[in-house]
């Protein structure tokens with residue numbers, strides 16, 4: 214199989230690829246700028262204007278320019294677009310482009326097909342388990358991740374304005390695919406590459422502690438942690454990864470690692486589930502849990518999906534929760550749902566298979582909350 218150029222960082226392109234075919238590092242840089250820069254986003258050797266003819270011939274013979282093919286684009290009533298890509302092996306992955314009236318447009322990329330984490334509130338994690346461990350089909354390659362952002366730029370820049378932010382919050386647990394995610398993020402923030410500011414590329418995790426440490430040490434991109442609970446009891450249930458890396462370990466690691474990272478703030482994501490994690494006691498515990506961790510907190514409206522046992526917290530209750538945190542000095546934002554009429558919203562990506570990942574036993578004190586909206 215011919216190697217896909219989008220998997221290579223500039224260093225690898227120069228040394229290990231263009232060099233081995235007998236061409237100069239300068240030619241690799243010219244190629245790199247046509248792959249990612251100056252609104253070219255080359256999709257084939259025909260898009261490589263200005264490059265030496267032999268070099269172009271060599272590329273069309275030995276290299277692949279794309280790792281994914283466009284399958285479909287659906288647009289939600291709020292302008293959010295869900296792009297479906299087919300991969301070489303026929304699997305389908307989803308990417309979401311979220312325009313914002315303030316001029317900021319975000320592309321949300323997937324890092325795996327499916328997900329093994331089995332977060333109980335998430336649609337992606339509830340997918341088929343045929344041949345697979347829980348809901349995970351496979352990791353995406355760096356090329357398949359990078360191309361989601363390149364493709365979104367190529368297709369949609371004229372329609373939605375230039376894409377300013379990347380979030381790794383699509384299908385999958387990015388840090389379970391850390392090698393490829395680090396490589397893809399490097400390409401995205403390269404000054405000669407896709408040129409995103411590292412502060413505007415955010416990798417989100419459910420809390421894989423060893424990989425989280427490695428990410429903080431090796432990448433200068435932003436980190437989001439999906440927190441969603443203030444006690445181990447609730448988090449063990451709704452995010453089973455907590456049974457391995459509990460709240461104390463997760464937050465203790467962040468406290469320690471961030472103490473040496475200048476001006477770095479972690480983003481805590483908190484999906485609000487009626488009667489489960491939205492009480493005044495939860496708000497007070499959350500203030501205590503994040504103490505001394507440089508952070509922002511996003512309170513996220515839960516997006517219901519078919520088969521979901523949870524219900525969204527009412528708006529007034531979310532505002533009350535936000536106000537308690539803000540009064541205690543936390544930086545806190547309410548994040549409305551985007552794209553939910555086309556299943557393009559957070560936690561709604563993917564297509565359920567015949568068998569879902571298992572639902573876990575609901576602790577007795579929360580059974581009523583799942584039956585009756587609070």
Ligand code: SF4
Pocket residue numbers: 328329330331332335336337338383384385386419439560
């Ligand atoms: S919330 Fe993220 S980590 Fe959890 S199951 Fe869904 S995709 Fe996986």
